[in-house]
């Protein structure tokens with residue numbers, strides 16, 4: 001037994017162990033590091049470029065710096081494998097494979113993680129020279145929800161924020177890719193019918209349903225959520241999808257934050273003014289009127305060369321009045337209404353409003369979307385967007401509320417808005433190739449240029465959806 005008594009023994013000589021050693025010694029604690037291998041996992045890395053203070057160095061160089069820093073502060077390192085830690089009356093006794101024993105008042109375990117090996121020929125030989133371990137990969141075309149759009153994982157940019165498992169958006173700080181030609185598993189759920197392709201080891205959060213027996217046959221119970229590898233999933237398992245948790249309210253937005261326009265006395269003006277140009281108040285209240293109007297625009301609105309139009313069946317008087325009133329309340333505009341057959345067209349001829357709506361919500365039906373900040377608004381405000389949308393593009397069928405859109409991103413955004421309201425919608429895609437085979441109008445074929453997305457709310461969510 002080594003008679004010396006330490007304040008702290010750190011088991012592990014990786015960055016975690018040496019980080020702890022630096023702090024322990026600064027508190028004047030008598031510290032010893034016991035490590036099987038000085039430097040730990042980082043020594044298998046040939047280049048490290050994200051360590052503050054060093055633009056680029058090898059893993060081995062970093063390991064040497066760690067050890068030198070600790071020695072400078074008086075921390076000793078012993079190359080030992082620890083096989084046991086025992087609690088004696090007053091201290092911990094650390095037992096090493098060499099037979100040596102050490103005593104300490106405190107133990108810090110910084111032993112890192114071990115990767116599970118495949119045990120295939122060449123794995124050991126080529127480790128660090130092309131063979132690496134990464135279980136959490138998606139194929140390049142899998143979709144990820146970002147703050148800008150739903151996009152392929154391969155085109156994610158630095159600085160974008162992505163929706164993460166706990167419902168918060170996190171900034172992307174780096175990306176990695178690797179060649180892969182192994183098996184991929186297609187996971188298709190009953191509610192989100194577009195499949196997701198995952199590597200067999202990719203973690204998924206799963207809940208199991210347990211059916212009752214006998215007279216309790218229909219009494220389901222659910223297991224606690226657990227992380228499993230995709231290959232361990234079974235038919236009838238439930239997989240979890242994050243609900244956006246972040247809430248960020250906005251009382252108002254400024255036109256000048258979206259458009260490059262001159263502001264005079266609180267009003268946004270056109271860059272080139274003519275005698276018909278209209279100015280608009282620079283501040284827009286993000287209130288219920290405005291948000292419903294946004295919903296109406298996403299479903300029934302269209303950008304013209306001179307302004308914005310909304311189209312409604314003539315009989316939908318209450319929606320027509322609502323759009324007129326909201327335009328007046330939010331922007332001080334008096335729209336022109338024109339009946340054309342069975343349709344009423346609501347028109348505003350304001351270039352600034354046109355540019356604002358085009359920039360914030362997209363121009364064509366297939367690229368309409370909500371700006372990210374609207375996805376984070378409080379739920380009672382978001383209800384107004386859903387209302388406007390459904391009044392325009394929605395319909396009720398037997399036992400279901402259905403919304404149809406050809407904007408993929410909007411379909412996903414509506415799903416996420418509904419999830420925040422406690423409603424799980426079913427979302428499915430109708431590919432344009434199939435639609436083009438199916439639909440014609442008399443002799444005339446209808447040409448679909450984009451896929452259609454159906455968002456359907458039914459079953460136990462009907463009541464909540466009716467309230468919305």
Ligand SMILES: Cc1cc2nc3c(=O)[nH]c(=O)nc-3n(C[C@H](O)[C@H](O)[C@H](O)COP(=O)(O)OP(=O)(O)OC[C@H]3O[C@@H](n4cnc5c(N)ncnc54)[C@H](O)[C@@H]3O)c2cc1C
Pocket residue numbers: 011012013014015016017034035036037038039040041042043044045047048049050080081082083110111112113128132
């Ligand atoms: C190929 C590769 C490239 C990487 N590149 C980077 C990079 O560029 N930048 C970056 O920031 N990170 C990188 N990492 C990650 C980084 O290496 C780890 O995050 C980091 O090393 C973890 O440090 P740690 O101290 O927690 O554990 P480890 O580094 O694993 O250290 C564990 C320590 O505990 C010791 N130990 C374990 N069991 C015992 C025992 N029974 N007795 C005594 N000692 C024991 C080990 O010998 C080792 O010293 C990379 C990892 C790999 C595999």
